[in-house]
Amino acid sequence: MVGLARSIVRLKDIADKTGFSTNTVSLALRQSSRIPQQTRDIIERAASELNYLPNHIAKSLVSRETKTIGLVLTDINNPTLTRTAQAIEIALAERGYGTLFATSNNTLAEEVRAIELFRSRQVDGMLIYPTSHRVLEHIRPLRRANYPVVLLVGDPDAGIDAVCMDERRGAYKATRHLIDVGHCKIGILDSSHPLGNLEKSQGRQQALKEAGIDHDPDLAVDPRGHTAERGYWAMDTLMSGAKRPSAILAGNDSLAIGALRWCQTHNVRVPDEMAIVGFDNIEFAEYASVPLSSVNYAVDVVTRMAVDRLMRLISSGDVLPEPRVTQIDPDLVIRESTRAKR
Amino acid sequence: MVGLARSIVRLKDIADKTGFSTNTVSLALRQSSRIPQQTRDIIERAASELNYLPNHIAKSLVSRETKTIGLVLTDINNPTLTRTAQAIEIALAERGYGTLFATSNNTLAEEVRAIELFRSRQVDGMLIYPTSHRVLEHIRPLRRANYPVVLLVGDPDAGIDAVCMDERRGAYKATRHLIDVGHCKIGILDSSHPLGNLEKSQGRQQALKEAGIDHDPDLAVDPRGHTAERGYWAMDTLMSGAKRPSAILAGNDSLAIGALRWCQTHNVRVPDEMAIVGFDNIEFAEYASVPLSSVNYAVDVVTRMAVDRLMRLISSGDVLPEPRVTQIDPDLVIRESTRAKR
DNA sequence: ACCAACGATGTTAACGTTATTACGGTCGTG
DNA sequence: CACGACCGTAATAACGTTAACATCGTTGGT
Numbered sequence: 001m002v003g004l005a006r007s008i009v010r011l012k013d014i015a016d017k018t019g020f021s022t023n024t025v026s027l028a029l030r031q032s033s034r035i036p037q038q039t040r041d042i043i044e045r046a047a048s049e050l051n052y053l054p055n056h057i058a059k060s061l062v063s064r065e066t067k068t069i070g071l072v073l074t075d076i077n078n079p080t081l082t083r084t085a086q087a088i089e090i091a092l093a094e095r096g097y098g099t100l101f102a103t104s105n106n107t108l109a110e111e112v113r114a115i116e117l118f119r120s121r122q123v124d125g126m127l128i129y130p131t132s133h134r135v136l137e138h139i140r141p142l143r144r145a146n147y148p149v150v151l152l153v154g155d156p157d158a159g160i161d162a163v164c165m166d167e168r169r170g171a172y173k174a175t176r177h178l179i180d181v182g183h184c185k186i187g188i189l190d191s192s193h194p195l196g197n198l199e200k201s202q203g204r205q206q207a208l209k210e211a212g213i214d215h216d217p218d219l220a221v222d223p224r225g226h227t228a229e230r231g232y233w234a235m236d237t238l239m240s241g242a243k244r245p246s247a248i249l250a251g252n253d254s255l256a257i258g259a260l261r262w263c264q265t266h267n268v269r270v271p272d273e274m275a276i277v278g279f280d281n282i283e284f285a286e287y288a289s290v291p292l293s294s295v296n297y298a299v300d301v302v303t304r305m306a307v308d309r310l311m312r313l314i315s316s317g318d319v320l321p322e323p324r325v326t327q328i329d330p331d332l333v334i335r336e337s338t339r340a341k342r
Numbered sequence: 343m344v345g346l347a348r349s350i351v352r353l354k355d356i357a358d359k360t361g362f363s364t365n366t367v368s369l370a371l372r373q374s375s376r377i378p379q380q381t382r383d384i385i386e387r388a389a390s391e392l393n394y395l396p397n398h399i400a401k402s403l404v405s406r407e408t409k410t411i412g413l414v415l416t417d418i419n420n421p422t423l424t425r426t427a428q429a430i431e432i433a434l435a436e437r438g439y440g441t442l443f444a445t446s447n448n449t450l451a452e453e454v455r456a457i458e459l460f461r462s463r464q465v466d467g468m469l470i471y472p473t474s475h476r477v478l479e480h481i482r483p484l485r486r487a488n489y490p491v492v493l494l495v496g497d498p499d500a501g502i503d504a505v506c507m508d509e510r511r512g513a514y515k516a517t518r519h520l521i522d523v524g525h526c527k528i529g530i531l532d533s534s535h536p537l538g539n540l541e542k543s544q545g546r547q548q549a550l551k552e553a554g555i556d557h558d559p560d561l562a563v564d565p566r567g568h569t570a571e572r573g574y575w576a577m578d579t580l581m582s583g584a585k586r587p588s589a590i591l592a593g594n595d596s597l598a599i600g601a602l603r604w605c606q607t608h609n610v611r612v613p614d615e616m617a618i619v620g621f622d623n624i625e626f627a628e629y630a631s632v633p634l635s636s637v638n639y640a641v642d643v644v645t646r647m648a649v650d651r652l653m654r655l656i657s658s659g660d661v662l663p664e665p666r667v668t669q670i671d672p673d674l675v676i677r678e679s680t681r682a683k684r
Numbered sequence: 685a686c687c688a689a690c691g692a693t694g695t696t697a698a699c700g701t702t703a704t705t706a707c708g709g710t711c712g713t714g
Numbered sequence: 715c716a717c718g719a720c721c722g723t724a725a726t727a728a729c730g731t732t733a734a735c736a737t738c739g740t741t742g743g744t
Contacts (some may be wrong), residue, residue: 008406010700013504021724026702036722056463058700059410060399061729068442068463074426077625079421086418088444090454093444098459100410101443102435103428117440121410228629254625262627283419283596287570287603289631352730361685368732378692400730403699688743695736706725713717 009052018046029054060122068098069310070118070126074106076225078252080280080297081129082151087303088127095311097124106131112138117148125310129153133197136160146320148313150306153197156325157169161313163306166327167279170295171203171249173332174277177293178247179211181273181340187219187245189255198278204249218243221257231258239266246274249339253278253285256292260337264289275338291335301328351394360388373542402464410440412460412468416448419592420568422622422639423471426494429645430469437653439466448473454480462488467652471495475539478502488662489654492648495539498667503655505648508669509621512637513545513591515674516619519635520589521553523682525617529561529587530599531576542621546591560585565597573600581608588616589680595620595627598634602679606631617680633677640651643670 011029020043028043029052036041047073060066073081089099100123104213111131118126125148130136142149142162151162151342159301160296186208188283190200205215218241223234231250235258238245250256256278263270270276270290278285281294289304305326313320349456354369357364362385370377370385371394377385400410411434442465444456451647457480458467467490472478475495484491485502491503520528532542547557548580555602560583565576573592577600580587592598598620605612612618612632620627623636647668655662 008700012700022700023702023725024723026700030702034722039413039722053458053462055700057399057402058729059702061403061700061731062702064729066399070442076424077421079419079424082418082421082424085443089445090447093455093459098463099443101413101427101431101441103431105432113435116395119437120395121440204528228625232629257626257629261631264631284599284626287574287599289603289606291744350730354730364730365732366693367697368730369693372732381692397730400699401732403701403730405731406699616702687744688741690741691739693736693738694736698733699731700729702728704725705728707723708721709723710719710721712719714715 008055009050010055013050014043014046014052017050018043025048036135052340064068067096067124067125068100068121068123069116070100070102070121070123072111072114072118072120072126073101073103073126074129074131078254078280079282080252080299083299087299088307091307092225095307102139104131108132108135108138115139118310119307123312125149126134127152127306132195133199134195134280143320143323146318148310150310150313152302154307154325154327158325159323161309161323162325163302163309164327165297165302165330167197168199168203168206169327169332170279170332172207173330174249174293174295175204175207176331177334177338178206178249178277179213181275181338183247184213184251185216185219185243185245186247187221187233188236188249189221189223189238189259190249190251192220192222200249200251216243219245223251225295226252226260228258231255232262233258235259235262248274248276250276250278251278251291253282253294256294260290260292264298271337271339277338280321281333285336288337290337293335293338294333296331296333298328298330351392351398352397355392356385356388356394359392360385407466408464409438410442410463410465412442412444412456412463412465413632414453414456414460414468414470415443415445416471416473417445420596420622422594422641425641426645428647429641433645433649437649443657447634450474450477450480457481457484458661467656469494469648469652474537475541476634478535485662485665488559488654488660490653490662492655494644494648496667496669498669500667501665503665504667505644505651506669507639507644507672509539510548511669512542512621512672512674513542514549515672516591516626516635516637517546519680520617521549521555521589522615522678525560525589526553526555526593527561527585528589529563529580530591531563531565531573531580531607532591532593534562534564542591542593545556545572558585561587565593568594568596570596570600570603573597573635574604575600577601577604590618592614592618592620595622595624595634595636598636599626599630602630602632602634612680613679615638619674619680623675628677630679635677635680636675638673638675640670640672
């Protein structure tokens with residue numbers, strides 16, 4: 001095998017070898033019916049002998065599409081985002097698209113950088129998990145310029161296409177469940193930044209309100225992060241306060257595992273003295289020392305719908321259809337960490 | 343703000359607006375000293391008014407470099423690969439490179455597909471975590487054609503650049519530690535496929551041999567996967583056998599967590615009745631019900647060295663330097679799961 | 685005051701591909 | 715037997731950028 005990779009074999013080289021023109025070679029390799037089968041065979045044989053590989057870059061320049069999409073994630077420590085990334089890459093590959101990938105590290109500046117990078121690389125569309133669920137001013141102009149963008153976080157009023165789990169509804173279901181099994185002091189470990197994602201918090205409050213339970217602001221702590229370490233810290237903070245909850249809603253499973261660990265090291269029995277629900281239903285939730293109840297994140301559903309929607313936008317030509325926000329109703333997976341109080 | 347994104351603003355448009363030629367505009371925007379400051383200012387102002395963004399595709403075509411590298415991973419369920427992916431993306435972005443990303447799903451065919459995809463997209467180099475540590479026949483031709491490739495798995499004899507953790511040494515250290523704290527029946531949960539990665543197994547055997555402990559093949563189980571679920575299964579298989587180990591070396595922390603869970607559900611106390619060591623030192627290892635000892639995976643070191651090496655290869659022109667394999671000596675992080683036997 | 689050198693800009697060609705149009709020759713038809 | 719249709723192939727121009735070279739006017743040195 002000779003002449004791979006860097007040794008740029010071009011249509012011209014095949015043309016020279018076979019005696020046909022560059023153009024004929026191009027048509028033949030694209031199975032054009034204008035070229036008779038016999039000629040095609042000759043050209044195809046020559047192409048494979050020379051180990052020809054089409055230059056996607058040149059093709060993109062003339063076709064004005066790169067068959068590449070940009071994927072922007074916040075950070076990848078969240079196993080769910082990770083699984084989503086992989087599923088998206090696979091789904092896109094099946095449709096002939098490559099995936100350019102960038103992380104924003106949860107900062108707006110890097111998110112903007114990533115979007116600019118992708119634009120300059122002429123991606124055909126973007127899938128974005130934004131840093132903030134509210135600050136979308138840097139994304140809206142894209143949509144306005146008819147650039148195909150699908151968010152993986154849903155603000156129904158954002159005016160941008162989105163496919164995501166309905167976190168408000170998930171938090172509502174989880175809180176309902178905790179109430180059903182006998183809890184009324186239900187704490188929450190989740191971001192409380194006013195520009196952040198408040199949906200879980202709102203879902204919890206709605207469930208509390210419906211059950212006639214007063215909302216106590218002392219039962220909410222912002223862990224300022226998404227790791228188990230932050231969950232441990234937040235739990236410590238919460239439990240050092242005057243009012244101790246009997247159940248915890250954690251913004252994700254890493255936080256929940258940190259909280260669970262805190263309970264273990266402080267001899268608080270789970271679920272008897274403390275119930276815990278997480279979000280995302282990562283694999284480790286099931287394998288924790290006390291298997292964790294968790295609001296499931298339907299990776300495959302989100303991926304499929306988001307990619308379908310993006311393909312739809314890409315193929316819609318110059319004028320995009322009205323934005324559509326799809327929120328998927330999540331299932332609550334009940335495990336031992338929220339077993340009913342006796 | 344008008345005319346973003348899809349509305350292709352070209353150098354020509356700036357030229358028309360300012361009265362200069364396309365070429366002058368190009369030079370000015372690249373801060374060429376051949377263009378006086380005053381002219382540059384005019385052109386830059388016009389560019390920003392038109393919201394010009396350079397077309398990377400066109401640039402690539404003429405410069406013959408895409409400033410993009412391809413990253414091939416097996417699958418992303420392994421949190422360590424995930425952290426590596428993110429760290430690599432960041433390191434490359436700092437150097438002005440974009441990251442094209444693909445997963446092989448642990449199949450050779452998809453790995454080949456990903457590599458072809460990247461080649462046709464003219465990436466300037468690739469970072470590959472191969473499915474098999476031994477089967478590299480599809481990668482070697484790249485190297486032979488002077489294509490910059492760095493593996494994230496090290497076979498010293500592969501003839502391909504690589505940067506990785508020294509897993510043999512890690513397993514040796516872990517096994518040594520288990521012996522030191524009093525174990526002699528040391529089981530292993532790891533792939534035993536002859537074409538797979540046998541380094542952990544070899545490291546363990548070396549340590550056993552040095553300690554004069556006979557190798558017992560019944561103490562090894564192939565979990566056929568890398569998840570906690572497979573770890574639970576493998577542990578069950580191992581403990582159902584005639585000979586039960588008193589300590590376990592697990593191929594990664596997910597497997598270890600599965601094994602730990604098995605011990606809990608079967609009332610086997612860790613570490614008193616069973617010691618467990620994992621690999622990779624993921625965050626959850628520290629937050630497991632019994633904090634897990636683990637062989638650390640130095641994400642930052644691997645990333646930095648691999649990216650540096652790749653940059654070196656890319657800038658080395660037509661003839662690549664001799665391949666170099668760097669194996670990083672891993673630290674063993676000792677936690678409660680291997681506390682000394684009394 | 686003249687010529688060389690230089691500073692500022694423009695012209696042309698190239699990168700590898702695809703799309704559009706053009707060109708010969710052969711065949712069928714009247 | 716002439717004419718148009720059609721088939722197979724080729725020539726040309728484009729995509730947006732950069733690199734090499736060309737051109738013009740001005741300046742400075744002698």
